[in-house]
Amino acid sequence: MTHTTRASLRDSAIGRKRTRIKRLEIFLSLLPVVLILLVFRVYPIVTALAKSFTNWDGLYRSDWVGLRNYVTFVQEGTFWMILRNTLILLLNVPLQVFIGIVVALLLYERVAGWRIYRAVIYTPQIISAVIIGFLFKIFFGFEGPFNAVLKAVGLGTLAIEWFGNSYTALGVIVFSIVWFSIGWQAIVILGGMSSIPPSVFEAAVIDGANYWQRAFRIVIPMLVRVLEFSIIASGVWTLTQLFPFLFAMTKGGPGYETSTLDYMIYLKSYGLGFGRDYGTATAVAMILLLLVLALTVIEMRLANRADDWG
Amino acid sequence: MKRLFTFSLLLVFLLASVAITLSSCGGKKEAVKLTVWMNGADSIIGPTEQQKPQDQWYVSQAFRRFEKANPGVTLELVVQADQGAAHTNFKTAGLAGNAPDVANLWTGQPIFALKEVILSLDKLVPADDLKYIVGWESVRDGFKPDGTILGYPAAQNQICHMLYNKAIVKKAGMDWEANPPRTIEEFDSALAKIKAIGVTPIVVDEAAQGVPWFFCWVADYWWTQMTTNDGILEETYGRKKFAEDKGFLATLAYYRSMYVKGFFRKDLTTANDSFTQFLNGKGALWPAVTSFLADAEKSLGADCGVLLPPEFDPNAKLVNSTVGGPGQSFVVAKNTKYPQMAVKLISFLNSKAEVLAAQKINRYPIVRTDVTPEEMGWVPGSNIAKLHKYSTTYNYWVDNLLTSGPAEIFYTQTSLVAVGKMTPLQLAEAMDKKAAAQ
Numbered sequence: 001m002t003h004t005t006r007a008s009l010r011d012s013a014i015g016r017k018r019t020r021i022k023r024l025e026i027f028l029s030l031l032p033v034v035l036i037l038l039v040f041r042v043y044p045i046v047t048a049l050a051k052s053f054t055n056w057d058g059l060y061r062s063d064w065v066g067l068r069n070y071v072t073f074v075q076e077g078t079f080w081m082i083l084r085n086t087l088i089l090l091l092n093v094p095l096q097v098f099i100g101i102v103v104a105l106l107l108y109e110r111v112a113g114w115r116i117y118r119a120v121i122y123t124p125q126i127i128s129a130v131i132i133g134f135l136f137k138i139f140f141g142f143e144g145p146f147n148a149v150l151k152a153v154g155l156g157t158l159a160i161e162w163f164g165n166s167y168t169a170l171g172v173i174v175f176s177i178v179w180f181s182i183g184w185q186a187i188v189i190l191g192g193m194s195s196i197p198p199s200v201f202e203a204a205v206i207d208g209a210n211y212w213q214r215a216f217r218i219v220i221p222m223l224v225r226v227l228e229f230s231i232i233a234s235g236v237w238t239l240t241q242l243f244p245f246l247f248a249m250t251k252g253g254p255g256y257e258t259s260t261l262d263y264m265i266y267l268k269s270y271g272l273g274f275g276r277d278y279g280t281a282t283a284v285a286m287i288l289l290l291l292v293l294a295l296t297v298i299e300m301r302l303a304n305r306a307d308d309w310g
Numbered sequence: 311m312k313r314l315f316t317f318s319l320l321l322v323f324l325l326a327s328v329a330i331t332l333s334s335c336g337g338k339k340e341a342v343k344l345t346v347w348m349n350g351a352d353s354i355i356g357p358t359e360q361q362k363p364q365d366q367w368y369v370s371q372a373f374r375r376f377e378k379a380n381p382g383v384t385l386e387l388v389v390q391a392d393q394g395a396a397h398t399n400f401k402t403a404g405l406a407g408n409a410p411d412v413a414n415l416w417t418g419q420p421i422f423a424l425k426e427v428i429l430s431l432d433k434l435v436p437a438d439d440l441k442y443i444v445g446w447e448s449v450r451d452g453f454k455p456d457g458t459i460l461g462y463p464a465a466q467n468q469i470c471h472m473l474y475n476k477a478i479v480k481k482a483g484m485d486w487e488a489n490p491p492r493t494i495e496e497f498d499s500a501l502a503k504i505k506a507i508g509v510t511p512i513v514v515d516e517a518a519q520g521v522p523w524f525f526c527w528v529a530d531y532w533w534t535q536m537t538t539n540d541g542i543l544e545e546t547y548g549r550k551k552f553a554e555d556k557g558f559l560a561t562l563a564y565y566r567s568m569y570v571k572g573f574f575r576k577d578l579t580t581a582n583d584s585f586t587q588f589l590n591g592k593g594a595l596w597p598a599v600t601s602f603l604a605d606a607e608k609s610l611g612a613d614c615g616v617l618l619p620p621e622f623d624p625n626a627k628l629v630n631s632t633v634g635g636p637g638q639s640f641v642v643a644k645n646t647k648y649p650q651m652a653v654k655l656i657s658f659l660n661s662k663a664e665v666l667a668a669q670k671i672n673r674y675p676i677v678r679t680d681v682t683p684e685e686m687g688w689v690p691g692s693n694i695a696k697l698h699k700y701s702t703t704y705n706y707w708v709d710n711l712l713t714s715g716p717a718e719i720f721y722t723q724t725s726l727v728a729v730g731k732m733t734p735l736q737l738a739e740a741m742d743k744k745a746a747a748q
Contacts, residue, residue: 058401060426072747077740142577163580164729253517254579255726270398271520271718276423 045289052283058269058276069283078256081166086260086291088170089242092177093234097227099178100185105215107186108193109201122183129180133248136176137163163250166257173245173258177238180245185230192226193219228303232296239292261288342383342648344655345410346373347396350389352601353414353638354465354659356672358608368671369659376658383651390414394520400643401427409643411652414464417448417639418710419717421460425451429642431459434653442680443660444702445636448710453543462656463636465665466674468599469697469704470527470633472512473606476613478594482507490617494532494564497620501573504594511573513593518582521709522724524574525565527597530708531633532622533561539711546713548745552738561622562727562734569728579725599634600674600697607693616693618700634704636677675701715744 052069056062073079103121107114124132140146140162147159163169196218204214220227240262246252252259252267259267261284268281348355348369359367364387373385388410390396396413397420403409404427415421421428440446445463447453479486482503491497501511514524534542536557544550545558552558568574575581575593588596589609595617598606607614618632640656642649658664665676669686675698676686688695712720719740726732 058398058405076743137582142580161577161580164577250580251518251520253520253722253725254729255723255731267718267722270395271722276398276401277714 048282048285051279052286054279056279056282058278062279065279069280070287073280073283073287078259081256082259082261082264085166085170085258086239086262088167089174089177089260090235090238090295092174092181092238093231095174096178096181096185096234097231099182100189100230101215101219103182103186104189104193105211105219107190118186121186124180125183127180129244130248132176132180133245136172137249140172163258164254169250169258173242173249176245176249177242181234185234188230189219189223189226192223196222224303228300231303232299235295235299236292239288239295261291340382342380342651343386344383344412344646344648344652345386345388346655347388347390347400347410347413349393349396349414349638350391351393352468352599354668354672355389356601356604358604359671368668372659372664372667375664376655379658380651380654385655397424400424404428404643404645407645409645411643411646411648412655413641413643415461415639415641416710417445417461417463417636418453418707419713420710421449421639421641422451423714424641425458425460427644428460429644429646429649429652431461431642431653434642434649435459435462436657439657439660442662442678444679445677445706448636448706449639449641453539453706453711461639461641462660463677464638464640465660465668465677466600466636466638466672467677467701467704468601468634468637469675469700470531470597470599470619471697472528472595472617472619473588473598473602474595474615474617475588475591475593475610476615478504478507478509478591479615482509482594486615486617491620493620493624494622498571501568502571505572510575510587510593512568512595512597513575513581513584513587514578514597515581515584516574516578516725516728517722518580521721522728524578524597525724526707526709527599527633528619529561529565531619531631531705532564533558534633534705534708535622535626535628536560538628539706539708542708542711545741546711546716546745548742548748552716552741552745553735555738558738559734562724562737564622565724565728566730566734569730574728579729599637600694601672603693603697604673614693616696628705631703631705632700633707634700635706637707637710677701713745713748715748716741719744 051062053064053066054062055065055069103117107118107121111117138144142161142164146162150156150159160168162172200218200222201214204218209217239260242260243262243266246258246260246263247266250258252263256264264284265281265288268277268284270276350360354369354372355367364370369387373387377383377385390399393416397415400409400413400415401424404424409427415424439462443463445467446459447455448463449461450457450459474486476487479500482500484500484503486500491500504511512524516522516524534557537545537555541550541555541557545552545555569578575584575587584593585596585602585605587593589606596602596606603614603616621629640659642652642656646652660677662678662681665678665681666685668674669676673688673694675694679702683690683695683698686698688698709717709720719737723732723737723740727734727737
């Protein structure tokens, strides 16, 4: 064996050892996060998935019932209404993103009084969602201020029972969510805009680009990843975090006319009825999980395509 | 001398040790602490009591009396603001083995559904309590006369009725104290007269709190008049059909007709301020249980009257009655370490002396048969005395008969029938579907 060969073997042994050490480092670095994910994410999801195939009552009864919970829930007659409500409420996402961009651009360009606007626009975020829900319930109540104003200006025919009809009630809920969220959207987008060199905006202004052209030709194309984050975050939030708004404003009613999938999880688990149908509640949670995953994948693919165009 | 001194010292030390040991063994009793969950409304905590400091509440004072009578026992009061959630919380705590020793829950199906975590009281209830307290059927498993006793009926008896504003009724040309409407036709005609003077006849929040209050407190009486509680139980267990229950369908149809005729406030499915409106004279009637009487009398004074539901079918077996009874119970958790003491506490709260003491703070028709209205200090002909007449002739809560599936539909969708978004038959069929799936 030549000296070169020996040296080469030694080097390769050292290389393998280094690779092993590197792998061990990676493994040990990831281990805490993986363990946390396994315990706090994977285990509950797998348990919920398993429970969704049982008649679990939250206590001792947990017999295998196959797909019965899913089939019964879908066949209940209210499923499609609940799914429709859930999807209608997602309309708040494009609305809040659009208004968020408009507001962020105004703040970025430091219009007169921008400091006050920045503080005011974020205020709803620090108010409890339950309080916001109650405020909107009172404001849009049949005998509330909104209808009083309509009547005062001679539009009494428009003074309807806003929460008495599925579509108008959902419209009010969407409005309240947008009102609540535009501050957050504006701050997120404003944060993204700080990564765009000011010279780009200055050049656009010199070239005669107006406000809307700057919004649609500069901000949106250059902030695809930020918008992707805000759309996914808002979408997931809409699908899973609307409970306090619904509870305060409509309690999912009248009937199930403003109930959503996440509200149904509550109703099946804790609603009046005393049976505590946790089996069905977990089945609804699984359906919601699938919906969240599907919408996230679709949105990410669209964002990737948009980024490619950019 | 030295030996004697040493011996004496040892003897004193020995005697002192024995004395200390004996005193620590025999003199000190084991400390007993009971945790008690109490509903914050419609319970022995009255609605107006909560405006006072907690130590001035009747229940706090009763607890101090019990502690004084039972040295070594301490009671911890935990108020449950959300009664519906209290059931789930109790169940969850029971599963974990740390449920409160005593809990104030609803009678009927709500506690039947929790029997895995509730202690059977069959061998613990004193004979006198069984003799003098009414409403045991509401806490016996399955409503069977020999069913396991899952709890005590709570000390107050809730009698369903309608509170009404005498001034408005008088303005409409009627006097319900002398001549109350007793049939559906008379009731219809009376409500029409109230509407004619520009006042909403009945103000009610029929869905805002997830319960159709008018139906549960008034119309349920009409339903059970025609179907009977046994018939409703057959339906909820899936042995008969709600959709074939003529009494149920007729009651729902009348309920719908009341809305069409403008007898209810227009926004009854979304309103949540009806009691305030009633107290402010914006409505003539408000469906109620006894716990609201004190507040109404305080606001309306002599203009506050009570009206019992008219008879839907004057030829029915059940007449001159109303829905009610002890809607609340006291149960003992299976995991309690002190079952005897827990039952002793509940028995104490239901005792004649405590019932009389409670009446000084809250006024309720009671569940004891050995207390007269005179002992309670009720003026003959007063609203409370009128309601007390039904203390032993009430018809047990219909909605508490419903099992979870049909109950879910009943609570969430009955108001939709009133506003015409659902037909009576559709509601009944939906309840049947749930009953069949149980």
